[in-house]
Amino acid sequence: MKTIFKPDYDKAERKAYYLLQLAGVKKFPIKLNKLIRQFSNLKLRKYTWFAKKWSMSVEEVCNLTKSNEGCCWYIKDNDQYMILYNDTVDNPGRIRWTIAHELGHYMLKHNEITNRSIFARNSLTEDEYEVFEKEANCFARNLLAPNVVLRELKPDSPHFISDMCNVSYEASTHIYNFLIEGVRRGIFYSKNHPSIKLFKDYIWKKRHSHMCSNCNSTFVKENPTYCPICGNNSITKGEGFEMLYSEIELLESHQAKKCPRCTNELILGSYCHVCGIYLINKCTGYEPGETEYNYNSSRVYWHSNDKGCGELLEGDARFCPKCGSTSTFYEDEILKDWEEEKKEKEELDKLLS
Ligand SMILES: [Zn+2]
Ligand SMILES: [Zn+2]
Ligand SMILES: [Zn+2]
Ligand SMILES: [Zn+2]
Numbered sequence: 001m002k003t004i005f006k007p008d009y010d011k012a013e014r015k016a017y018y019l020l021q022l023a024g025v026k027k028f029p030i031k032l033n034k035l036i037r038q039f040s041n042l043k044l045r046k047y048t049w050f051a052k053k054w055s056m057s058v059e060e061v062c063n064l065t066k067s068n069e070g071c072c073w074y075i076k077d078n079d080q081y082m083i084l085y086n087d088t089v090d091n092p093g094r095i096r097w098t099i100a101h102e103l104g105h106y107m108l109k110h111n112e113i114t115n116r117s118i119f120a121r122n123s124l125t126e127d128e129y130e131v132f133e134k135e136a137n138c139f140a141r142n143l144l145a146p147n148v149v150l151r152e153l154k155p156d157s158p159h160f161i162s163d164m165c166n167v168s169y170e171a172s173t174h175i176y177n178f179l180i181e182g183v184r185r186g187i188f189y190s191k192n193h194p195s196i197k198l199f200k201d202y203i204w205k206k207r208h209s210h211m212c213s214n215c216n217s218t219f220v221k222e223n224p225t226y227c228p229i230c231g232n233n234s235i236t237k238g239e240g241f242e243m244l245y246s247e248i249e250l251l252e253s254h255q256a257k258k259c260p261r262c263t264n265e266l267i268l269g270s271y272c273h274v275c276g277i278y279l280i281n282k283c284t285g286y287e288p289g290e291t292e293y294n295y296n297s298s299r300v301y302w303h304s305n306d307k308g309c310g311e312l313l314e315g316d317a318r319f320c321p322k323c324g325s326t327s328t329f330y331e332d333e334i335l336k337d338w339e340e341e342k343k344e345k346e347e348l349d350k351l352l353s
Helices: 009-022 032-036 047-053 058-065 092-107 110-114 126-144 147-153 158-165 169-184 194-198 200-207 290-294 338-352
Strands: 042-046 070-075 080-085 209-212 217-220 235-237
Touching: 009 092, 009 126, 009 194, 032 042, 032 092, 042 047, 047 058, 047 080, 058 070, 070 092, 070 110, 080 092, 092 110, 092 126, 092 169, 110 126, 147 158, 147 169, 147 194, 147 200, 158 169, 194 200, 200 209
Parallel strands: 042 080
Antiparallel strands: 070 080, 209 217, 209 235
């Protein structure tokens, strides 16, 4: 009687999720090194490393491992595993897929099940080999780009997936089509899926990301009206700009973690007890230049100032995204004017290029 093997996709998906949770991964792109470090009997090595060690050419390593991409090698005697990957492939996304795929063979114990030191096509029957390959690919996909998380983010093209998850365009096209097919066929997924829980914060950020075409900043805010960096209202949904403006690290309470002016690290109240600066970034209710005009000779005590809309602001906000007023950090010159900062950065880039 012939045994019929079928790929166990559920198991592959569960193992991928298990590994993400084990390593505490909560955002894209997935850091594969961090996953591999979870196991003391697993090592990651390059083909060029192997070639040098055994005085071989990379081509000879490909012949030995029977793969141009990579392999999962099991040394049964001391229960050690080594994932070898071809680092001469000049597509980082493809290399990442290979490593994730080989990690799948490791997690699903394919070498042990088949009793093979190297898991390769011609060492097994074609059927067996295909089943294990399918499982390893399913694992890789759920590790690098979990289907349920992508569905929450509603990607509009394969580019979105390749940029976010750092996989090749070829792989992301495949993932994208798979996703669309699932939606089309009305395949249900639970909002309580463990991967969605794991990526909850990431999904929220991604959904509420906005960009400003005036100052080239990307920021996270639910329904903003104004850009927190420049105060302009030319904002659209999405992320697209690299330019980062300086920011002050804040505590949950929106107070600075340490004093941004004198660097005193002991935060006792709303004002720094060493230099006297106000440590909370919030909406002031003023327009740029207005305080200098009105309060030329005396300072404004921000704790008792109730002109603003009351919004507590992020560490890089020069403006209130709700009403467009200035922020306390901007008024106190803790945060530089965006135009000034942009100019400085461009000048520095020119010097360094
Ligand atoms: Zn494989
Ligand atoms: Zn802006
Ligand atoms: Zn201070
Ligand atoms: Zn405001």
